[in-house]
Amino acid sequence: MASSKQLMAMIRSHAAGDDDRFLAIADHIATDASKAGHHRMAEELRTLVASVREASQERRPSSKPTPIAAPRGELASLVRVTFPETRLSDVVLSDDVEKRLRRIVREHRERNLLSESGLEPRRKVLLSGPPGTGKSMTAAALAGELGLPLFTILLDGVITKYMGETAAKLRIVFEAMQGARGVYFFDEVDALATRRGAENDIGEARRMLNSFLQFLDEDASTGLVLAATNHQELLDRAIFRRFEATIRYDLPPPDHVRRILAQRLPQFDLSKIEWESVTGAAKGLSQADIVAAADDAARDAVLEADGVLTEEALLRALGERAIPIR
């Protein structure tokens, strides 16, 4: 029978809209039932999970992009479109950052009300912070919350070494933005808007920055424009004026480490974990490292410890993710 922990984890993943996790827990319950000799129930549960999984795959918008949003021609090499189902509740954030992001979502949901008073939602948001702290995940969550497609600008395709061509490609992207409402995500924007270019192409770097600034100024689309950077200090100051909010991401404090692990490992009993040593072992790791360590520990638990996740396994997994300080 399902344990109360498993039931709670299922309710939590239902509330977060995380179908994959919900079904993964159901799989676990089937395995437990089978081990306990309830083979018939295990079999029925497995069949049910498989059919729900199949039906939800068919329903997923990501497997069937709507024609209007599918970039064609040259645009296809400049922009990738996805339809994220991520929600803000999936991202472990400080209260302050979460509040700010929810306010932006609300402004977009209630943009008609704002417009009655001659106001507009904030549309340009800069996300800044170290790698693996949740910037790209936030872009997906904002798209998921607003039910909009996420257009990720492929800067490798946009930035070329030919004079003036980058501006032409940026124009294609910004023109597309006027046509399809969505969340437009300029990841690693420092590549486009750095203060100084490499010494030998400083002229082109400046031209690229200027055209980006100009397109941002002229942009009259109605979706969200997000930019992310690991190197805020490299960005040209003129960029900051164009963004209506800057949101700062950081490595996780101990309570976030615990929340991320608990969220990632709902199928395991974590009640005996001594959190202080676990969060200590996660010092210096990013949220992405912790998620990866959680998955490592889960694999070990299943393959080597009969599905029991020990503190030792967690400590080992976190230790293996740590980069030795030289």
Ligand SMILES: Nc1ncnc2c1ncn2[C@@H]1O[C@H](COP(=O)(O)OP(=O)(O)OP(=O)(O)O)[C@@H](O)[C@H]1O
């Ligand atoms: N705040 C968070 N809460 C929960 N999971 C997170 C968080 N941040 C990162 N993760 C996990 O790590 C993965 C990678 O994070 P993400 O791509 O959002 O990092 P990033 O800040 O965009 O990094 P980079 O600067 O390298 O692009 C996510 O898909 C998620 O599984």
Ligand SMILES: [Mg+2]
């Ligand atoms: Mg990213």
